[in-house]
Amino acid sequence: DIQMTQSPSSLSASVGDRVTITCRASQSISNYLNWYQQKPGKAPKLLVYAASTLQSGVPSRFSASGSGTDFTLTISSLQPEDFATYYCQQSYRTGFVFGPGTKVDIK
Amino acid sequence: QVQLVESGGGVVQPGRSLRLSCAASGFTFKNDGIHWVRQAPGKGLEWVAVIWYDGSNKYYGDSVKGRFTISRDNSKNTLYLQMNSLRAEDTAVYYCAREGLGASGIFLDYWGQGTLVTVSS
Numbered sequence: 267d268i269q270m271t272q273s274p275s276s277l278s279a280s281v282g283d284r285v286t287i288t289c290r291a292s293q294s295i296s297n298y299l300n301w302y303q304q305k306p307g308k309a310p311k312l313l314v315y316a317a318s319t320l321q322s323g324v325p326s327r328f329s330a331s332g333s334g335t336d337f338t339l340t341i342s343s344l345q346p347e348d349f350a351t352y353y354c355q356q357s358y359r360t361g362f363v364f365g366p367g368t369k370v371d372i373k
Numbered sequence: 374q375v376q377l378v379e380s381g382g383g384v385v386q387p388g389r390s391l392r393l394s395c396a397a398s399g400f401t402f403k404n405d406g407i408h409w410v411r412q413a414p415g416k417g418l419e420w421v422a423v424i425w426y427d428g429s430n431k432y433y434g435d436s437v438k439g440r441f442t443i444s445r446d447n448s449k450n451t452l453y454l455q456m457n458s459l460r461a462e463d464t465a466v467y468y469c470a471r472e473g474l475g476a477s478g479i480f481l482d483y484w485g486q487g488t489l490v491t492v493s494s
């Protein structure tokens with residue numbers, strides 16, 4: 267099975283900060299990688315698919331890159347509405363495993 | 374607009390069964406794969422199962438394989454999850470999500486609000 271890890275597990279940041287979250291797969295998954303944002307008590311929201319394609323309506327301050335085993339999600343200037351938990355998910359193979367999540371909270 | 378509405382959650386004793394439903398609207402249900410994803414209290418997301426658009430293929434996560442069954446009724450625009458032999462560790466919010474398909478795999482582009490299943494004696 268493909269395993270997904272994320273780092274850090276949590277981070278504290280201020281409005282306006284640049285934030286980068288890393289996701290790593292246990293084997294190469296090409297660019298079969300999605301990112302989701304989840305706020306407390308809400309369903310997850312798709313941010314990025316195919317490693318770097320922003321879902322329609324997602325602000326341009328979000329960007330993502332990577333291929334193979336290493337991927338990143340970057341928020342160029344953190345906004346108050348971005349404080350949330352972020353999950354990566356591999357879509358390379360059935361099992362569609364999610365990473366453990368990275369919680370972004372206010373410093 | 375796309376809507377997915379889960380129902381059927383509740384409190385159930387260990388070893389018993391429960392069936393969840395997911396009512397879809399705002400898109401052509403029979404054309405899309407649909408997934409179940411769950412989230413235990415205070416924990417991360419766990420993928421549970423997927424069913425193809427026509428019901429011809431179904432896949433399950435290891436933790437539910439052999440106990441849970443995903444199905445759909447395209448005439449009713451409804452997805453189901455039959456959960457048998459429930460365990461305490463199945464306690465979670467269960468989400469249904471629509472599958473989008475791109476050049477590089479699938480993604481889950483619309484999600485329901487979730488329904489809580491609590492397995493407890």
